[in-house]
Amino acid sequence: MRLNALLTVMSLLLLAASRAPAGGRIEFEARDFDASNLRVSLTGHDYADGPSCIWNAGELPNYAEYEIDFPVSGEYALSILYAAQQARPVQIRLDDKTVHTGLAGTTGSWQTRSARWEPQCTLKIEKGWHALALFRDDCMPHICGIRLETPVAFPQGWQLKRLTDQQRAERARRAARRMRIRDQAASIEAIDTAAVRRAIDDMERSFPGRYDAASHRAAVERFERERPALLKAVADGAGDCAQAVEALLGGVRAALLAxxxxxxxxxxxxxxxxxxxxxxxxxxxxxxxxxxxxxxxxxxxxxxxxxxxxxxxxxxxxxxxxxxxxxxxxxxxxxxxxxxxxxxxxxxxxxxxxxxxxxxxxxxxxxxxxxxxxxxxxxxxxxxxxxxxxxxxxxxxxxxxxxxxxxxxxxxxxxxxxxxxxxxxxxxxxxxxxxxxxxxxxxxxxxxxxxxxxxxxxxxxxxxxxxxxxxxxxxxxxxxxxxxxxxxxxxxxxxxxxxxxxxxxxxxxxxxxxxxxxxxxxxxxxxxxxxxxxYRPTSKEWGVEGQAxxxxxxxxxxxxxxxxxxxxxxxxxxxxxxxxxxxxxxxxxxxxxxxxxxxxxxxxxxxxxxxxxxxxxxxxxxxxxxxxxxxxxxxxxxxxxxxxxFAPRQRPPVIPDRVQPAARTAAVHVADVYAGPGLRGVPRGTVKALRVFSYHFGYNARAGFPAIGTQAGWDVKRILGTAVVEADGSAYFEIPANTPVSLQPLDDEGRAVQLMRSWLTGMPGEHVSCVGCHEKRGESLPLRKTLASRRLAQPLAPWFGPARPFAFAAEVYPVLEKYCIGCHNGKGMVGPRSKPSFANPQVAYDMLHPYVHRPGVESDMALLTPMEYHASTSRLIQMLEKGHHGRTLADLDRQARQRLYCWIDLNVPRNGRWTPPKFQDRDQRQRRIELARRFASINDDPEGECRAAEEAFADRGQLAFVPPRPQKPIPPDGLEIKGFPFSPAEAARMQQSAALRERTIDLGEGVKMELVRVPAGCFVMGSLDGPPDERPRAAVTIDKGFWMGVTEVTNAQYARFDPQHDTRYVDMHYMDRVTPGYIANHPDQPVARVSWDEAAAFCRWLARRAGQKASLPTEAQWEWAARAGSDTQFHFGAMDADFSPHANLADQSLRWFRMGYNGPSVLQVRYPYPPDNNFPLRDERLRDKWHVVDYVGQCKPNAWGLKDTVGNVSEWTASAYRVYPYADDGRNDPASRERRTARGGSWADRPADAGSSVRRAYQPWQKVHDVGFRVIMGD
CATH class of the missing domain: 2.120.10.30 (TolB, C-terminal domain)
Structure with missing residues (x-):
């Protein structure tokens, strides 16, 4: 009651804050209208945390009209008090004429506590009654008050004439009657007699002997005969038609209510x-x-x-x-x-x-x-x-x-x-x-x-x-x-x-x-x-930012x-x-x-x-x-x-209780982790264990992703342990009862193959059964006895200690101290050649998380493809696997690697506790523990667990830094090939020596594939400036020329082979998304999220269709084609060259990757990260044509007419990922199940991470968000 009284005082102060002017003033609340289709919120109701307001009631256009008796003629300055989070301009009408469009400002909120008076216009008004109206085709802002001021003094004792309560009641009665007649007329017009007949026919069949269908059909026929004349009478205003309307409706109503x-x-x-x-x-x-x-x-x-x-x-x-x-x-x-x-x-x-x-x-x-x-x-x-x-x-x-x-x-x-x-x-x-x-x-x-x-x-x-x-x-x-x-x-x-x-x-x-x-x-x-x-997009853009x-x-x-x-x-x-x-x-x-x-x-x-x-x-x-x-x-x-x-109904069967109240655990049996779509395409034997974690949800007044990390998850994740997966894919293990639990299938290195972005909960003593990963409801368990079911459910194996929330400082930072801080202890550098600083946990987190590919706050709702966010897709792991200034992933002990993997798989959390404030004058942490103990027999204290881990971290003592192997400068290798490198002009001459330079393959239904001739030749393959996997370099000869796709294979082209494939979307950052992500599945964008196996299958299909050999290029063929005679990182220059005309890489526009709330259903405006923030990884110097994957062929070609060899999406090659020097040593055998190599870099890569010699390794069955392919064909 005190709050309501305070808000009422605020309303009065806002509506009469200033002293009356020397002239006259007319001022009233916006809810004091004479006609409107808007709803009213009194102080304390929706949006009215300050003065009362009027706002959209669901009928468009919005309007409110005020009949005002002006006591004097003069010029009146109109001001309006309103609240608006986004601009919603309103037409102001005087006596049915639009005189101004105003109320176009914003106040920062829809709540009326933010409302401000805003001058609108000056109106020349004659003494007497006039109609002032507010009109908008769409929803209005939240309007609180109206004020009209004139320098002309009002008569002594003048008071604004408004309707009395009695007059308002009478007007309401008349309006209600008009609305009822209007509703009835609308009902008559809206009645679909075909629909009525369908119901009559159904009731005749469904209730034989209980429904008089014949008489009701006669009533419908009468309705059809008389409806036109009655509607005309209502439209013409021919007296009171209420009884006639009711009588005509009555027959149809009776037919349906019978x-x-x-x-x-x-x-x-x-x-x-x-x-x-x-x-x-x-x-x-x-x-x-x-x-x-x-x-x-x-x-x-x-x-x-x-x-x-x-x-x-x-x-x-x-x-x-x-x-x-x-x-x-x-x-x-x-x-x-x-x-x-x-x-x-x-x-x-x-x-x-x-x-x-x-x-x-x-x-x-x-x-x-x-x-x-x-x-x-x-x-x-x-x-x-x-x-x-x-x-x-x-x-x-x-x-x-x-x-x-x-x-x-x-x-x-x-x-x-x-x-x-x-x-x-x-x-x-x-x-x-x-x-x-x-x-x-x-x-x-x-x-x-x-x-x-x-x-x-x-x-x-x-x-x-x-x-x-x-x-x-x-x-x-x-x-x-x-x-x-x-x-x-x-x-x-x-x-x-x-x-x-x-x-x-x-x-x-x-x-x-x-x-x-x-x-x-x-x-x-x-x-x-x-x-x-x-969804079948017609553009790479969803629409206009800021519009619904x-x-x-x-x-x-x-x-x-x-x-x-x-x-x-x-x-x-x-x-x-x-x-x-x-x-x-x-x-x-x-x-x-x-x-x-x-x-x-x-x-x-x-x-x-x-x-x-x-x-x-x-x-x-x-x-x-x-x-x-x-x-x-x-x-x-x-x-x-x-x-x-108001009658009895059938009581459903009683399902007996299965809980065991005294139990503190539940048992989970997974029949086969490979069953169901969650691990579709993952070879048996890949999954070795399940990581099991629970959630520590936020508190009142302390919850949400900003408290967890940057583009991290919504909640604290609490590691419980791991469970063994048997050779047949089964698992049987215990989980704490009454606890939301997620499972992550892990490979032999402890990396999640799939992410469960939900949870299961077992009641005390419950036996929770799963067929597989994301199986459908009702899917039956296999008849065979699984290996795991031949033993008792196993307790979870501890994960380097007792159950606890995962926090970066306690779990990841010690790894950095042991293996990285010796070189990364200074001031961090942001830019094309960024260098993270790990001087303390907070700085280390800010500088390390940009190197991780993860789902973030709101990833695509669709079931993820397996390995979508596998650690192998993160630059951090790729860099360490290749070797980083003498440090390799293999140098880290298994526990260190697993801590990194776990951080990646849990969506890079920073914090592991909430530190909640008091709520309702209570200590929330303690109150939650008390209530959980009372209602669920749970004694967990994740806040205390995390605090204990933090204290252990603070008391850890000095960790000995393990230095990397000493690195000697890379000497020149002396490799030279006569005639290489060569100029673009020479490249063109070599290409033109062939009889044909271009060709087109018809894929059917108007879809074509353009190819250009790549001549034979010799070049130096690899790089002395890149990561260790790009050297030693080798002199490579391409014996035969070949035809290569001008661009990557597009979604449209791939759909001719597999119409069910969907490249889907690129994740947005932050919350409030109204779309699945940035569009990547437009027909003219390159296909991605196709495995190497699928790319090779497309080539076999293309070969059958075209009647000639088609395949993926080997690494040597790809690099020869991409270089087009150049020996620099890119065909257009070195790393610092202006890439924007030539390649779609991680440019300045990636900084505009955050979203926020811009209104109901509104396509979000992209907001920037701070320029000194290294997230997302990008080159801040330059801006190319599009911030994510673009249509193919938007950049300038290289000297052989090939486009997008660098950037847009990386490209599968036929070659297995083996150490250099490159040789045709069996690495191009299509039967090999080794990891395969993708080349070139994508829209998500900085110039430092892309180029003609850059290599990435992925499993042949793995679908990667930014990896596609292009084809080559023989003569």
């Missing part, structure tokens, strides 16, 4: 009354919903509501005659929602506010009596809400007892997990241990609990809500729908249909969008567990997506559109209705609370798959929500 599924004739609803005209504009927080779907109940206003549980009856009568009776009304204006009727209909749960002002779960009997609080009463700092009955009478509910904060808001939002409450026993136990909100629990037909789990372990957080299922005791937690899926943004209030084993009806909703409501959708997770995202964007990928049938239908949407496949604010920016533009809380009567008919248009009331509707939405009841001045039949 549905026998409504024979029970009693509905349980929540009725919520609103002041003024708010009932027609209320959405999100104003309607009693969460303001946005990233929030939970703790973000909602708890008091000053007028709501009740009501019973509707006489459902088939006229909507205004539907009977409504109050069943229960909370005292003191507390909010009430989440009503759950028990299966026998004898009692119900609901969420409301207890005597301490906290959310609590209550129960009443079916007659409204017997109120009691079920949730605990002895935790004054916790909230409990959103509960449902289990078949055995226990209750699953949400609670903030995990003491976690919302990561994407830096902890400024409380997180709720699911708990199991046994009211008779008075016990409560935590079931889920997730990073972010779990909500919408519901019982499936088989007795399992389904819920929405929001998680973003290094994936895009707008789009990472999944539908999960588990047994009522918390065992068997698995994804039901949405893993690795960009769509839907959210799927709220999903409920099982009663007549189908796997279908769900729910609400597709957004992120920065309408909370708790959206578009109805019917899904069947048994058909598919995700909506595949395959929605991406629709290939629209696929339900069998591939699981989505059966949008409602409305009969007969149309569901588009998997990726959009942050999908409701406001996509669905309401297609169909204006908002829906929430569907209740399935069958797999075809549903109850729902709906708001058909932006100016409609929230009413109860019967909705069907045939595209009919029939009003059952609405109440002027109120909203009706959460409909459900």
């Amino acid at each position: 549905n026998p599924l409504l024979d029970g004739d009693r509905l349980l609803v929540v009725r919520r009354s609103f002041p003024g005209q708010l009932a027609r504009s209320a959405v999100s927080g104003d309607a009693g919903f969460v303001p946005h779907n990233y929030e939970n109940h703790t973000s909602m206003r708890r008091g000053n509501w007028d709501n009740e549980i009501a019973v509707l009856s006489n459902l088939r009568g006229p909507s205004e005659r539907v009977e409504s009776g109050q069943l229960f009304k909370p005292a003191g204006g507390a909010i009430l929602r989440d009503v759950c009727l028990d299966f026998d209909g004898g009692r119900m749960l609901f969420s409301s506010i207890d005597s301490r002002g906290r959310w609590a779960v209550f129960e009443i009997r079916a007659d409204g009596s017997g109120l009691k609080q079920l949730s605990p009463t002895d935790f004054p700092d916790l909230d409990f809400f959103d509960a449902c009955y289990l078949p055995d009478g226990r209750v699953v509910l949400c609670s903030t007892a995990a003491y976690q904060g919302l990561p994407c808001l830096d902890g400024n939002g409380q997180v709720a997990n699911l708990f199991l409450l046994d009211p008779p026993a008075g016990t409560i136990r935590q079931l889920t241990f997730d990073q972010d909100n779990d909500n919408d629990p519901v019982i499936l037909n088989d007795g399992q609990v389904s819920y929405q789990r929001w998680e973003y372990s290094d994936i895009p957080h707008y789009f990472s809500r999944r539908r999960f299922a588990m047994n009522p005791d918390g065992t068997g937690q698995t994804a039901l729908y949405g893993s690795n899926s960009w769509f839907p943004t959210a799927y709220r209030f999903a409920r099982p249909v009663p007549d189908h084993p796997s279908r769900l009806i729910g609400v597709i909703s957004g992120h920065h969008d309408f909370g708790d409501c959206g578009r109805l959708a019917l899904i069947d997770p048994s058909l598919a567990g995700a909506y595949p995202f395959r 964007i929605a991406l629709t990928p290939d629209v696929l049938p339900s069998g591939q997506t699981g989505f059966l239908q949008l409602i409305p949407g009969w007969g149309k496949p569901v588009a998997g559109t990726v959009c942050d604010a999908i409701v406001g920016h996509v669905y309401r533009k297609q169909h204006p209705a908002l829906a929430t809380h569907p209740w399935p009567l069958s797999s075809k008919y549903f109850l729902a609370s709906m708001k058909p248009t932006p100016h409609s009331l929230w009413g109860i509707y019967l909705v069907d798959v045939f595209d009919n939405a029939t009003l059952i009841a609405e109440v002027e001045g109120a909203g009706l929500f959460e409909p459900q039949p």
